[in-house]
Amino acid sequence: MTTIIDGKQLAKDLNAQTQQRVAKLAERGITPGLAVIIVGDDPASALYVRNKHRKAVKLGIKSVVRELPATVSQADLMGVVTEYNQDPTINGILVQSPLPRGLDEQAVVAAIDPKKDVDGFHPVNVGRLFNNLPGNYPVSCTPRGIMTMLASLHIHLRGKHAVVVGRSRIVGRPMAAMLLNADMTVTTAHVYTKHLSDVTREADVLVVATGVAHLIKANDVKPGAIVIDVGMDRDDQGKLTGDVDFDGVFDRVGAITPVPGGVGPMTIATLMQQTVDICEWSEQRGNQ
Numbered sequence: 575m576t577t578i579i580d581g582k583q584l585a586k587d588l589n590a591q592t593q594q595r596v597a598k599l600a601e602r603g604i605t606p607g608l609a610v611i612i613v614g615d616d617p618a619s620a621l622y623v624r625n626k627h628r629k630a631v632k633l634g635i636k637s638v639v640r641e642l643p644a645t646v647s648q649a650d651l652m653g654v655v656t657e658y659n660q661d662p663t664i665n666g667i668l669v670q671s672p673l674p675r676g677l678d679e680q681a682v683v684a685a686i687d688p689k690k691d692v693d694g695f696h697p698v699n700v701g702r703l704f705n706n707l708p709g710n711y712p713v714s715c716t717p718r719g720i721m722t723m724l725a726s727l728h729i730h731l732r733g734k735h736a737v738v739v740g741r742s743r744i745v746g747r748p749m750a751a752m753l754l755n756a757d758m759t760v761t762t763a764h765v766y767t768k769h770l771s772d773v774t775r776e777a778d779v780l781v782v783a784t785g786v787a788h789l790i791k792a793n794d795v796k797p798g799a800i801v802i803d804v805g806m807d808r809d810d811q812g813k814l815t816g817d818v819d820f821d822g823v824f825d826r827v828g829a830i831t832p833v834p835g836g837v838g839p840m841t842i843a844t845l846m847q848q849t850v851d852i853c854e855w856s857e858q859r860g861n862q
């Protein structure tokens with residue numbers, strides 16, 4: 575029997591917990607605040623930002639969306655980040671990715687106060703994650719959401735083999751670090767990996783984040799594997815689909831995430847969770 579890992583339901587559960595935490599903070603007169611900066615008019619990014627705003631408002635989080643034209647200068651964009659760094663009502667700042675060509679995304683992310691880096695993309699937080707440092711710090715939301723999905727399966731990860739296909743800053747690299755921190759044996763595969771199928775067939779946990787529709791087919795998975803599909807691709811009819819041939823692998827795998835309704839909703843729920851985490855950490859530190 576194959577388990578479908580229902581990202582929508584898990585996101586609903588996580589959002590309910592987040593809402594309760596927001597209500598508890600409200601009793602003390604505290605409202606977590608999230609600032610999202612979006613540059614340009616990419617329709618997919620606009621949709622994701624709208625969804626983040628709606629979810630934040632629904633959970634009782636203060637949400638500010640700053641829309642900037644694609645022609646904004648690097649200096650002006652950094653200026654907006656500085657403004658939110660200094661705003662005590664804002665706990666989390668994120669810059670929607672990708673930025674239009676000509677803007678230096680890494681420089682913008684590095685300008686965010688690491689304590690407010692709700693996406694977990696700041697080099698200080700990335701370094702903490704890669705060194706598995708103890709303590710409170712934000713991490714990338716998509717892989718953190720995937721770790722929550724894996725936890726929901728109540729299986730032991732220690733010593734098992736994880737293969738992450740894709741090495742992006744947002745998903746592949748932090749995902750590999752989190753799985754390693756969970757004591758898994760981790761292989762990262764990417765576009766230059768030779769004999770990819772031989773590598774993916776070794777995976778007890780296979781995470782695929784390549785942007786190539788239906789890259790992974792039945793012969794590429796180990797029987798009983800847990801398959802996490804991070805793909806957000808369009809098929810020939812323009813329908814949203816994943817990097818994994820869901821129907822083709824279904825009977826062979828132990829558990830699998832659907833697209834849509836898998837990793838995507840968990841990314842936004844985890845962003846809300848992390849906004850509240852940061853607010854609570856700041857309260858614990860006495861707002862320093």
Ligand SMILES: Nc1nc2c(c(=O)[nH]1)N[C@@H](CN(C=O)c1ccc(C(=O)N[C@@H](CCC(=O)O)C(=O)O)cc1)CN2
Pocket residue numbers: 622668669670671672693715716744806814833834835836837838839840841842
């Ligand atoms: N600053 C960031 N930029 C980007 C991130 C990120 O985590 N931080 N991740 C992605 C986009 N993203 C959130 O920003 C995101 C993508 C997709 C979904 C989602 O819920 N997808 C739905 C389908 C939606 C559709 O119909 O298109 C699903 O999978 O069910 C949420 C968040 C890149 N940029």
